[in-house]
Amino acid sequence: MSRASVSSAVPDAERVAATTRSAIGVPLPAVVGGCPRFLLASVRRAVRAGGDWQQVADRVAGVLRSQLPGPGIVTPEQLRGDPAGYQTHLLHAEPDGSFSVTVMVWLPGQRTSIHDHLAWCVTAVLQGTEYEEIFAPEPAATDRGPALRVIARNENEVGAVAGFAPPGDIHRVTNSGAGTAVSMHIYGTDITRVGSSVRREY
Ligand SMILES: [Fe+2]
Numbered sequence: 001m002s003r004a005s006v007s008s009a010v011p012d013a014e015r016v017a018a019t020t021r022s023a024i025g026v027p028l029p030a031v032v033g034g035c036p037r038f039l040l041a042s043v044r045r046a047v048r049a050g051g052d053w054q055q056v057a058d059r060v061a062g063v064l065r066s067q068l069p070g071p072g073i074v075t076p077e078q079l080r081g082d083p084a085g086y087q088t089h090l091l092h093a094e095p096d097g098s099f100s101v102t103v104m105v106w107l108p109g110q111r112t113s114i115h116d117h118l119a120w121c122v123t124a125v126l127q128g129t130e131y132e133e134i135f136a137p138e139p140a141a142t143d144r145g146p147a148l149r150v151i152a153r154n155e156n157e158v159g160a161v162a163g164f165a166p167p168g169d170i171h172r173v174t175n176s177g178a179g180t181a182v183s184m185h186i187y188g189t190d191i192t193r194v195g196s197s198v199r200r201e202y
Pocket of ligand 1: 115116117
């Protein structure tokens with residue numbers, strides 16, 4: 001079973017199973033699943049069509065809205081989740097480094113830290129309900145960094161797809177439902193090289 005590794009070098013949010021290490025010793029995740037070829041081909045076309053990050057994210061979101069897979073895209077073992085924390089399974093890393101496809105499995109109540117991302121991101125709920133809080137930095141900072149205020153709250157059901165791009169992508173995601181939640185996340189970076197989609201935790 002793929003399990004999230006624990007390391008202070010990799011942020012809690014959206015960590016994936018690590019099996020190798022970078023030149024500076026940071027654990028790097030490995031591909032642990034497969035993604036349907038037709039979906040990859042569509043995402044690849046959407047990414048290669050170019051534009052700014054938000055335009056690419058919107059185009060990839062359109063692909064997922066029309067070709068959304070079911071939770072069976074990961075194995076029954078992966079779907080069982082892990083009481084230790086939500087799990088992220090890397091299904092594909094594009095060889096040219098332009099995008100990565102992951103699936104997250106969340107038991108009830110499991111959630112990310114408050115974080116933002118290195119690049120554009122598209123999320124889609126495949127099973128269950130995910131509660132998302134979106135934050136904005138306040139002008140006044142604290143000793144530990146910017147103060148944050150919640151600017152939006154979304155209850156995302158199956159089929160909900162969102163595409164976003166930094167800046168303005170500070171958020172926290174929680175499985176707010178009674179059952180296991182499953183979601184697909186496509187990031188505009190190669191997670192096997194950078195280790196995580198997360199730019200910063202707050
Ligand atoms: Fe995120």
